[in-house]
Amino acid sequence: xxxxxxxxxxxxxxxxxxxxxxxxxxxxxxxxxxxxxxxxxxxxxxxxxxxxxxxxxxxxxxxxxxxxxxxxxxxxxxxxxxxxxxxxxxxxxxxxxxxxxxxxxxxxxxxxxxxxxxxxxxxxxxxxxxxxxxxxxxxxxxxxxxxxxxxxxxxxxxxxxxxxxxxxxxxxxxxxx
Numbered sequence: 001x002x003x004x005x006x007x008x009x010x011x012x013x014x015x016x017x018x019x020x021x022x023x024x025x026x027x028x029x030x031x032x033x034x035x036x037x038x039x040x041x042x043x044x045x046x047x048x049x050x051x052x053x054x055x056x057x058x059x060x061x062x063x064x065x066x067x068x069x070x071x072x073x074x075x076x077x078x079x080x081x082x083x084x085x086x087x088x089x090x091x092x093x094x095x096x097x098x099x100x101x102x103x104x105x106x107x108x109x110x111x112x113x114x115x116x117x118x119x120x121x122x123x124x125x126x127x128x129x130x131x132x133x134x135x136x137x138x139x140x141x142x143x144x145x146x147x148x149x150x151x152x153x154x155x156x157x158x159x160x161x162x163x164x165x166x167x168x169x170x171x172x173x174x175x176x177x
Contacts, residue, residue, distance in 0.1 A: 075156025078117035
């Protein structure tokens with residue numbers, strides 16, 4: 001359902017729900033775990049999974065756990081930024097953009113933009129983990145990345161879109177007025 005002509009997309013209640021998801025510690029942990037699992041399943045990465053029930057006796061371990069969660073949230077933050085941009089630009093509801101990501105009907109240019117956001121958010125976090133990480137082969141402009149690296153970004157975007165869409169309470173804008 002498109003917003004009414006005089007209605008700004010940001011007045012859509014879905015944007016408020018996205019804001020709530022961005023600020024929710026529980027949602028951050030949940031989506032971080034699921035993004036990591038999707039990454040590992042699709043790309044056979046060998047990093048250990050995040051275990052929320054794991055007892056962490058030392059502060060150092062807690063910092064490591066929180067860092068791992070933060071690293072896996074990059075795809076969600078990229079998705080939120082891209083969905084906000086595309087929904088505003090195209091005057092569509094966030095749920096419409098999310099659905100087009102999930103069913104892969106999103107225009108290739110828009111998909112590429114979202115993947116660039118995912119890559120940028122990943123890059124932004126690397127120096128916080130270790131400055132030497134910026135010397136890795138994957139630390140190049142998105143256009144120069146091998147297809148496997150680009151696929152990693154799409155996996156993160158698509159997985160995050162499905163999770164956000166599942167948590168969004170979609171309302172009919174016509175019923176609000």
